[in-house]
Amino acid sequence: GQQVMQIPQYQHVQEGEDFTTYCNSSTTLSNIQWYKQRPGGHPVFLIQLVKSGEVKKQKRLTFQFGEAKKNSSLHITATQTTDVGTYFCAAVPNAGNNRKLIWGLGTSLAVNP
Amino acid sequence: ETGVTQSPTHLIKTRGQQVTLRCSSQSGHNTVSWYQQALGQGPQFIFQYYREEENGRGNFPPRFSGLQFPNYSSELNVNALELDDSALYLCASSLMSGSSTDTQYFGPGTRLTVL
Numbered sequence: 271g272q273q274v275m276q277i278p279q280y281q282h283v284q285e286g287e288d289f290t291t292y293c294n295s296s297t298t299l300s301n302i303q304w305y306k307q308r309p310g311g312h313p314v315f316l317i318q319l320v321k322s323g324e325v326k327k328q329k330r331l332t333f334q335f336g337e338a339k340k341n342s343s344l345h346i347t348a349t350q351t352t353d354v355g356t357y358f359c360a361a362v363p364n365a366g367n368n369r370k371l372i373w374g375l376g377t378s379l380a381v382n383p
Numbered sequence: 384e385t386g387v388t389q390s391p392t393h394l395i396k397t398r399g400q401q402v403t404l405r406c407s408s409q410s411g412h413n414t415v416s417w418y419q420q421a422l423g424q425g426p427q428f429i430f431q432y433y434r435e436e437e438n439g440r441g442n443f444p445p446r447f448s449g450l451q452f453p454n455y456s457s458e459l460n461v462n463a464l465e466l467d468d469s470a471l472y473l474c475a476s477s478l479m480s481g482s483s484t485d486t487q488y489f490g491p492g493t494r495l496t497v498l
Contacts, residue, residue: 312473313475
């Protein structure tokens, strides 16, 4: 079945360093969503990207959707300990009426104070 | 808070037993999706219910079944529990309408342990 690859699987950074996670699909996507899951918690919606080349910012977080709508990235500037958690991308394929989210495996971020 | 609630929060069962998990969706939402999340893994799609009918299913055996009620709340039933069914079960509510793509709002999950 269709897959969404997310890299890296794990990332350790020092507080203040930047962090980026990437999400890649072999097929064109209708849109992509990003979620954050804190340890012991449940996924929380962060943002949705729909347009080719779209860039959205939320404070220190920058989200991009590729021109071909096959990849996306989440970049955190100057990480803080509150950024700890697993970041998931979840994509909706472009084909048909099936709008089920296809989830990446997530990138777990650890931040050393 | 998302307004999505799940019960119970924790559950311990033994192999072969049956379990029912419940989810109350966010007000105004008509779609509920169920996910299984094993420790350290991403959510795995079990199935989705839209207006009381199953609207897609992931790679889970028939012993995983569900219901959606007229008020859009939902149940997940698992029969003949196996050890590998131990996981966090997440319910996500969303509004499916026209061509819009549905942001999913997750409940806190039910942690199921099968012994």
